[in-house]
Amino acid sequence: MNHVTSETFDQNARAALGDVQLRGALRNATSLFGRRRLVAARSLDNWEDLRSQARAIKDDVLLHLDSYLEQFVANAESRGAQFHWARDAAEANAIICELASERGARTIVKSKSMTTEETHLNNALEAADIQVVETDLGEYIIQLAEETPSHIIAPAIHKTKHQIAELFTQELGMPPTDDIAKLTSTARTTLRDRFAAADIGISGVNFGIAETGTILIVENEGNIRLTTSLPRVHIAVMGIEKVIPRFADLDIFLKLLPRSGTGQKLTTYQSFITGTKTNRESEGPEELHVVMLDNGRSRMLSHPVTRQSLACIRCGACLNACPVYQQIGGHAYGSVYPGPIGAVITPQLMGLEKTQQLPYASSLCGACREVCPVKIDIPRLLLHLRSEITENSSPAVAQVKKRTSERAAFKVWRITMTRPWLYKLSARLGRLFQAALIRDGKIGEVKGIARLATPLAAWTSNRDLRPIERKSFREVWRASLRNS
Amino acid sequence: MLRFAIADMQTPTNNSSAREAILESIRSHLSLSKNLDAREHEIQHKTERGSGLVSTVITDATPVVDLFRASLEEVDGHCLIVHDETELVNALTEIMRNLRQTKLSSLRVAVSDSTEVRRLTELIDLDLDEVAVTPSAADVFSFDIGISGAQAGIAETGTLLLDSSRERHRLVSLVPPVHIAILDASQIVTTLGDALSLMRKDEQVSPIITLVTGPSRTADIELTLAIGVHGPQELFVIIRA
Numbered sequence: 001m002n003h004v005t006s007e008t009f010d011q012n013a014r015a016a017l018g019d020v021q022l023r024g025a026l027r028n029a030t031s032l033f034g035r036r037r038l039v040a041a042r043s044l045d046n047w048e049d050l051r052s053q054a055r056a057i058k059d060d061v062l063l064h065l066d067s068y069l070e071q072f073v074a075n076a077e078s079r080g081a082q083f084h085w086a087r088d089a090a091e092a093n094a095i096i097c098e099l100a101s102e103r104g105a106r107t108i109v110k111s112k113s114m115t116t117e118e119t120h121l122n123n124a125l126e127a128a129d130i131q132v133v134e135t136d137l138g139e140y141i142i143q144l145a146e147e148t149p150s151h152i153i154a155p156a157i158h159k160t161k162h163q164i165a166e167l168f169t170q171e172l173g174m175p176p177t178d179d180i181a182k183l184t185s186t187a188r189t190t191l192r193d194r195f196a197a198a199d200i201g202i203s204g205v206n207f208g209i210a211e212t213g214t215i216l217i218v219e220n221e222g223n224i225r226l227t228t229s230l231p232r233v234h235i236a237v238m239g240i241e242k243v244i245p246r247f248a249d250l251d252i253f254l255k256l257l258p259r260s261g262t263g264q265k266l267t268t269y270q271s272f273i274t275g276t277k278t279n280r281e282s283e284g285p286e287e288l289h290v291v292m293l294d295n296g297r298s299r300m301l302s303h304p305v306t307r308q309s310l311a312c313i314r315c316g317a318c319l320n321a322c323p324v325y326q327q328i329g330g331h332a333y334g335s336v337y338p339g340p341i342g343a344v345i346t347p348q349l350m351g352l353e354k355t356q357q358l359p360y361a362s363s364l365c366g367a368c369r370e371v372c373p374v375k376i377d378i379p380r381l382l383l384h385l386r387s388e389i390t391e392n393s394s395p396a397v398a399q400v401k402k403r404t405s406e407r408a409a410f411k412v413w414r415i416t417m418t419r420p421w422l423y424k425l426s427a428r429l430g431r432l433f434q435a436a437l438i439r440d441g442k443i444g445e446v447k448g449i450a451r452l453a454t455p456l457a458a459w460t461s462n463r464d465l466r467p468i469e470r471k472s473f474r475e476v477w478r479a480s481l482r483n484s
Numbered sequence: 485m486l487r488f489a490i491a492d493m494q495t496p497t498n499n500s501s502a503r504e505a506i507l508e509s510i511r512s513h514l515s516l517s518k519n520l521d522a523r524e525h526e527i528q529h530k531t532e533r534g535s536g537l538v539s540t541v542i543t544d545a546t547p548v549v550d551l552f553r554a555s556l557e558e559v560d561g562h563c564l565i566v567h568d569e570t571e572l573v574n575a576l577t578e579i580m581r582n583l584r585q586t587k588l589s590s591l592r593v594a595v596s597d598s599t600e601v602r603r604l605t606e607l608i609d610l611d612l613d614e615v616a617v618t619p620s621a622a623d624v625f626s627f628d629i630g631i632s633g634a635q636a637g638i639a640e641t642g643t644l645l646l647d648s649s650r651e652r653h654r655l656v657s658l659v660p661p662v663h664i665a666i667l668d669a670s671q672i673v674t675t676l677g678d679a680l681s682l683m684r685k686d687e688q689v690s691p692i693i694t695l696v697t698g699p700s701r702t703a704d705i706e707l708t709l710a711i712g713v714h715g716p717q718e719l720f721v722i723i724r725a
Binding site: 025028029032063065066069070079083084085086087091095135136137138141154155156157159160161164180181183184185187188191192196212214220221222223225226229230240247248250251254255262264265266267268269270271272273274275276277278282283284292294298299300301302303304307 | 510706
């Protein structure tokens with residue numbers, strides 16, 4: 001498993017930029033999802049209202065999260081669900097491993113869940129000698145390949161059908177083929193045996209409805225229905241922020257989520273699960289366990305800016321819209337949550353010490369904010385985290401603080417920009433002295449004074465620095481006024 | 485007092501303490517942000533409590549049945565509209581005959597426990613290899629076709645609402661490669677919001693309700709659409725108008 005950390009974001013990003021196949025796949029995926037989202041959003045004439053309402057509901061939930069959680073849990077418990085609380089990933093994994101071993105479980109089928117990716121549940125189960133099988137096609141592929149997901153919605157978009165065919169031939173003994181329908185049906189057949197044999201099914205949760213104690217899980221493939229219908233025990237892992245107040249609120253969220261994620265009006269299946277079956281004779285699991293995971297979420301409530309992160313409904317729209325993600329893909333972020341939302345969630349979950357580069361992995365263009373179905377102001381969050389990095393005095397984070405030259409440069413910049421006479425003077429001086437630095441019409445490195453140019457060299461290694469024009473805009477303007 | 489302490493120690497304290505710790509952490513972190521919240525006008529959009537459902541206004545006067553069919557066909561489902569029982573049985577027979585000629589080598593049929601569905605299945609004018617009522621999780625994998633009713637339909641999305649407390653169709657609608665659902669036109673509502681209100685109408689929400697919109701699909705390999713990955717590969721809805 002390549003659990004790269006985001007400490008190496010810069011290296012990961014550079015490697016990704018050199019991967020021609022990856023970039024082609026990303027270009028296709030992000031532009032296709034982006035176009036579909038736009039068409040789907042325009043098919044409703046109240047899209048903006050829906051976004052505002054969804055955000056208002058999430059804000060209300062987060063401000064009263066304790067009472068909504070208690071309501072949700074009480075209602076679900078009264079219907080037979082059993083709750084387990086996990087402060088962090090290790091506790092969540094321990095709870096699930098214990099539930100599994102108490103029931104003598106050997107095989108577990110699992111449907112796609114970002115939350116269990118976050119806790120690395122599969123590693124924990126395998127360490128406890130329990131076989132766990134991912135059943136979402138994309139997740140199954142990357143589990144066979146021993147990789148991690150690269151996109152929230154399409155986990156295996158970084159792989160070509162040829163690579164998947166090779167993988168299936170090697171791992172499943174499938175005769176070589178490039179036919180996607182054949183690959184899909186091979187996975188169907190192989191996984192059916194797993195479903196039939198599984199003792200426990202593990203799923204995520206998209207929404208927990210407080211007033212009824214219902215959990216809702218959405219999908220297209222049908223593996224979630226199988227995971228939650230066939231085994232005797234169903235374990236659902238739910239982040240504490242996933243609760244919403246009323247059943248009726250789903251009319252808003254079920255319009256926003258599929259349209260933002262895949263451009264669908266509705267995904268193929270929605271499973272509404274309220275407690276356990278009432279009649280022993282009827283179909284479905286006998287036990288429902290819900291694991292409520294904090295893992296750093298409650299911390300985000302302490303500031304209105306960071307609290308927004310908890311409104312996310314994991315649609316993936318910001319990934320597709322992000323010019324940085326479009327180029328480097330999900331793995332470079334070194335966390336299960338990639339893209340703009342990952343750049344703000346990961347540092348808050350894992351701590352800024354290990355993830356300093358992530359809040360800078362953005363041009364702050366604001367495309368993510370435009371597409372977010374719950375109006376999360378991601379650029380503002382990024383700036384908030386950047387300022388935490390520079391203000392933070394903890395020794396691990398402080399190394400960034402030592403960019404004294406950068407600080408000095410900004411100080412000089414501020415002084416200059418707030419004094420017109422000084423600005424005019426420095427522009428003139430700049431024009432006089434830049435001649436020595438200009439190469440091919442750009443300001444570049446100059447032998448001999450390389451040392452002097454170091455702060456500039458770091459900047460110009462990735463960008464072109466344009467020389468100052470011979471005449472300033474104000475001079476040109478004044479001259480044109482005189483001439484007319 | 486002492487009794488209390490002992491009782492506490494005997495209960496699996498670990499989890500109840502985790503629960504309290506998380507709720508406490510939520511409360512304390514929220515209280516940290518109280519002052520900032522007052523200044524911040526971020527929560528400008530007021531929550532309209534109890535405002536209820538936002539129903540989409542369907543402007544054209546397309547009857548719900550036609551709208552349902554159009555929506556379902558958009559997501560690769562098949563929709564047949566019949567007007568009486570003879571037409572319905574003919575439709576069922578026709579679907580199965582075609583399936584046997586094209587993709588199925590046998591006709592093993594699993595039906596839900598609905599008496600109406602069972603009665604109609606008996607009228608099918610074909611030699612079926614097997615007919616079983618709600619086979620168990622262990623047996624259901626060997627069937628080719630599942631037939632069930634549905635508790636409602638949503639016209640704007642072409643969706644079936646399956647309420648498992650009213651009919652045992654959880655597995656027959658999911659596991660066999662073909663699912664045929666029989667629906668009355670009177671059961672079709674216009675919007676998702678209407679269906680959500682229906683689901684909330686009873687005092688208690690049913691233990692399991694599934695919304696089904698078209699056959700199972702995936703685009704996980706090179707974003708190429710593949711129909712029928714884990715759920716049914718073909719979905720037929722027969723509407724009795």
